[in-house]
Amino acid sequence: MKKKSQSKAALTRRSFSTGLGAAGIVAGTAPFNIVRAQGAALKVGVLLPRSGYQASIGQDCQRGVDVSAGILKDLGLPSLQIMNADTETNVDVARSRAEKLISDGAQLLVGAFDSGQTSAIAQVAEQKGIPLVINIAAAPPITEQGYKFVFRNFPTGVMILRDAFLNQKEIFQITGSAPKTAVMLHVNDTYGTSIQKGMAAMFPKFDMPYQILQEIAYDPTARDLSVEVAKAKATGAEAFIAVSRLNDAILLTRELIKQRWTPMAVLAIGPGWYEDQYLKTLGKLSDGPISLVPWFDPNKKLSKVLEAALAKAYPGVGMSTNHVYTFEALLVAADAYKRAGSADPKALADAIRTTNITNNVSPGPGIMFDAKGQNDKLKGSAIQNRGGKLVTLAPKEAADAKPEWPLKPYDKRG
């Protein structure tokens, strides 16, 4: 009976004191709760094309993700919990995967290599108010939409072309030699035609020493480029400008050799001519082409750290744009999380907006974003194939070699 009456007591001094003490403990440790919340890894959804025709590129970008954890830890940055998703090289799939990642708890998104897929993901990120840090995507409109949650640490197509022209002029100045004429071969898909149109629009502004005699378009699935190279050779141009991908870069090089034509220079805007598979397939014959592309600054300390980490994890894989910019996207995420002190999306976005990372990998003064969310301080590089490796010729502050100029004749390479 006594026990029953005790259990029915509403509030005793003991229970009141206990409750007051508990409230005091919670209030007193509240700051420590926030620290404990920040100590939790930030959930980062990484969207890349891991299947479909861009699969090999997406898988290459993933290498940049895989080696990031150790480096970020050494930099004193908080850890990231990576949630991977496959865009399947498809815009609609990219959109749905972004939505799924967010519903699964992703607090920040990184991706997605392709401009079309990235645009779709950017729309989702903006709608849901989750920050997106773009690793690679060059289409200018992505950061012209007035988005508040989308940030791009990669040059736009306009910036890439601007630096392509500037770096060429720097090389011509160093070598004391420049071609008077050039012929341009470009793949006729969205990427190739956008570069070709961009070049046509910007060319007059840069007062280049050469005149483009002819522009020759070809199908990206072409099995044989002998006619295209024959046409290019027949123009009598001194320089060969290529906008291509890996397979066509190899085909074009083979035709240059078979048709006994060594131009003064091969100037490539875009992928293909500097990739590991190109160097491996052609050996000595791969030396010489100059690629005008977003790259890394080999003189920066963090570049050497990233390069060493990649070499250890993936022997035989040369560091490239895919690894560098994917790593830097995660660097931005971790840095913002540390400064925000919170995984709240708005706090993260505000922190990303005030990013100022000077200890980075890409050329230029560092990673900082303008009002549109674009890092407009990035610089493109001119790199050259040299003995199976890649050296940086320009810009001057990121160079680690002088140009080999003109291109060594293919029939004199042993």
Next chain:
Amino acid sequence: MPLDLYLNVAVSGVLTGLVYGLMALGLSVIFGVVRVVNFAHGEMMTVAMYIAVTLFSTLHLDPLVMLVPIAVVLFAFGYVLQAGLINPFINRPEHSQFLLLVGVAIIIVNGLLIIFGPSSQNVQVAYAFDSFQVGPLIIDATKAYAAVAAVAVSAALFIFFRSTMLGTSIRACADNYTGALVVGLNVKRLYALTFALGAACVGAAGPMLLLIFDVTPAAGPAYTLLAFVIVITGGLGSMPGALVGGVLIGLTEAIAGLVFTPSAKSMFAFAILVLVLLFRPQGIMGKRAA
């Protein structure tokens, strides 16, 4: 544009066209005798190309040297395929044959994708970058060797059909099925042999084409389509027609790419096909149906 540019491109087109012709010859042989349209023709050729790639990458065996063994492998494959799978469909409606062989094609493409992946592969033979200079002409060595091999194999096939008892028997089946049965020819076996010979043609053409083009699993359907264009242009069932069609299409693609735009090459090949269908539906060297 200088004349030597046209000559160079034309020669290149003819050389490539000869290899195309050998590929299409197999299709023409099969249809001419067995009356089955092999919708897995290009896919069978990519199998031959991948066999050549594998032999080169593992044992460093030149594709031209392995041409005969690979043709023998495809011969066996073709024999088993016809005897085991296609034979029951010979007297069935054409759409059944079509679906069967398209199914075989899809299985081959996806099998190759699983085994070799989607990336293109090629062989880097010692002479891969060689060329011959004859006056103003620069002739690609690999195309020249492949074309010579294609002509040799085609000649061997012609001699087989004209001068051997087996070849004569196969032609008898093609000319008069009932008559062949009456004189005691084993028609089923002859059909299987003919299909196998057609498969051997792509088995030989595959390594030759590998010297000129890279291979991917997705290339099969494109080659099937190309073989059809060539055979219909040259004349379905006509062996000389297949070679003439191959050369014509190879030359058309090359010159069209030069004169107009390279990215529209195929358009002109299909334009020729349309013209042939409109004005000479039996093909350039085909016989008009009675």
